[in-house]
Amino acid sequence: MTTREVWRYANWALSTDTSGSGPIYVAECTSCGESSGAADDKEGPETWCLKHAGGTGHTGFRSVITSFFRASLVEGPR
Ligand SMILES: [Zn+2]
Numbered sequence: 101m102t103t104r105e106v107w108r109y110a111n112w113a114l115s116t117d118t119s120g121s122g123p124i125y126v127a128e129c130t131s132c133g134e135s136s137g138a139a140d141d142k143e144g145p146e147t148w149c150l151k152h153a154g155g156t157g158h159t160g161f162r163s164v165i166t167s168f169f170r171a172s173l174v175e176g177p178r
Pocket residue numbers: 129130131132133134152156158
């Protein structure tokens with residue numbers, strides 16, 4: 101039995117993926133866990149934090165930003 105292995109060395113690059121959604125912003129209260137919900141910009145979640153603080157007295161928040169990347173092969177000498 102003969103086993104043949106092929107190894108290919110290549111360079112990969114990582115860049116921001118602009119083919120789909122942009123970054124997604126969410127704010128979460130660190131006291132009760134309530135969430136602002138997802139938004140396309142940070143202003144909505146930030147406004148939600150202020151309203152939540154005013155309504156509950158909770159003052160700690162976690163900002164979660166999800167970004168998307170795409171790996172692609174880089175052409176060049178091997
Ligand atoms: Zn809260």
